[in-house]
Amino acid sequence: DAGITQSPRHKVTETGTPVTLRCHQTENHRYMYWYRQDPGHGLRLIHYSYGVKDTDKGEVSDGYSVSRSKTEDFLLTLESATSSQTSVYFCAIWDNGHPYEQYFGPGTRLTVT
Amino acid sequence: QKEVEQDPGPLSVPEGAIVSLNCTYSNSAFQYFMWYRQYSRKGPELLMYTYSSGNKEDGRFTAQVDKSSKYISLFIRDSQPSDSATYLCAPDQGAQKLVFGQGTRLTINP
Numbered sequence: 216d217a218g219i220t221q222s223p224r225h226k227v228t229e230t231g232t233p234v235t236l237r238c239h240q241t242e243n244h245r246y247m248y249w250y251r252q253d254p255g256h257g258l259r260l261i262h263y264s265y266g267v268k269d270t271d272k273g274e275v276s277d278g279y280s281v282s283r284s285k286t287e288d289f290l291l292t293l294e295s296a297t298s299s300q301t302s303v304y305f306c307a308i309w310d311n312g313h314p315y316e317q318y319f320g321p322g323t324r325l326t327v328t
Numbered sequence: 329q330k331e332v333e334q335d336p337g338p339l340s341v342p343e344g345a346i347v348s349l350n351c352t353y354s355n356s357a358f359q360y361f362m363w364y365r366q367y368s369r370k371g372p373e374l375l376m377y378t379y380s381s382g383n384k385e386d387g388r389f390t391a392q393v394d395k396s397s398k399y400i401s402l403f404i405r406d407s408q409p410s411d412s413a414t415y416l417c418a419p420d421q422g423a424q425k426l427v428f429g430q431g432t433r434l435t436i437n438p
Contacts, residue, residue, distance in 0.1 A: 246424050255336060257416060257430040258372070265424070273425075305371055309424045316362075317426060319371030 218242050219320040221306050227326045234293040236323050238306030240286075246309035247289040248317065249273075249281060251302040258305065264289055296327045331355055334417055334429030343438050347404040351417035351429045354398065360420035361393050363402050365413045366431065372416055375402075407436045 218241035228234050238247060249261040250273075260273030262281040270281050278300060280292045293300055306320040334351045341347055349363075360379055364372035378384040381395045392401040400417050414433045418426040 248425075250428075255430060257334070258418075258428040260425065260427075263425065307371075316374045316377075319373070321371055322369070 219306060219308060219318060221304075221320040221323050223323060224321065225324045227328060228296050229328055230297060231295050234296050234325065234327075236291045236304055236306075236325070238289045238291070238320060240289075240308050242308075243286055244308040244311060245286075247283065248307040248309075249279075249289065249291045250305045250307065251275065251300075252305060252322075253302050261291065261304075296325075298327050301325060301327045329354060331427050332417060332419060332429040335432055336430045338433040338435060340435045340437060341407060343407060343409060343436055345407050345436075347407050347411070347434060347436075349402040349404075349415050349417075349432050349434070351400040352398055353400065353419055355419070355421075356395070356398065357422070358419035361391070361400050362418040362420065362426060363389075363391055364416040364418055364428075366416060367413045375415070409436045409438050412436050 220239045222237045246265055248263040250258045252258050259275045261275055261279050262273055264270045264283045267283055282290045304323045307317040310316045332351055332353045362377040363375045365375045366372040376386050376391050378391045378393050381393050384391045388405045390403040404411055412435045414431040416431040417429040421427045
């Protein structure tokens with residue numbers, strides 16, 4: 216357990232509303248990631264962070280923004296949610312002590328109606 | 329073409345069978361190859377990883393990489409119902425990033 220929590224765990228929202236998902240870690244890892252998981256697509260990287268205020272885009276970043284003002288928190292924002300953003304969102308960290316291992320949080324199930 | 333291709337299954341086998349899970353990839357620069365296991369409604373967990381070509385064994389699990397054909401395999405011997413999960417291959421893309429296959433959903437029937 217790498218001390219990763221995600222909130223909320225479940226959310227239903229309407230099209231056009233803003234949504235923010237939070238990832239919190241307790242072990243001071245530098246790298247943090249947001250993925251989405253959809254049937255037939257596996258895990259796809261949305262954004263990642265390599266330090267406070269240092270972020271970069273992943274494969275499917277359109278419609279998403281992120282912020283990291285503290286080491287322990289990485290926020291994912293959907294500025295105006297669409298039905299295509301209905302998915303399960305996972306946060307992950309890169310374990311400093313195990314260089315090829317990413318630890319994942321429990322996931323957030325988001326439904327956009 | 330995706331960088332990593334994995335048959336999504338589903339794959340259903342009887343308990344005790346040998347299971348073979350496979351991925352192909354296109355980027356010859358990949359050096360490390362990870363296998364993750366994901367139980368239903370949980371986050372993925374690292375199962376094992378291999379470096380470059382060759383085999384690596386861990387209990388009932390064997391990971392195999394053939395870089396010449398860009399083919400990654402995971403074998404499970406004496407499969408158990410507790411092995412029922414989705415298995416994702418994930419080559420290391422470099423710069424602390426992984427690229428994941430689609431995942432294969434496996435069910436072991438008692």
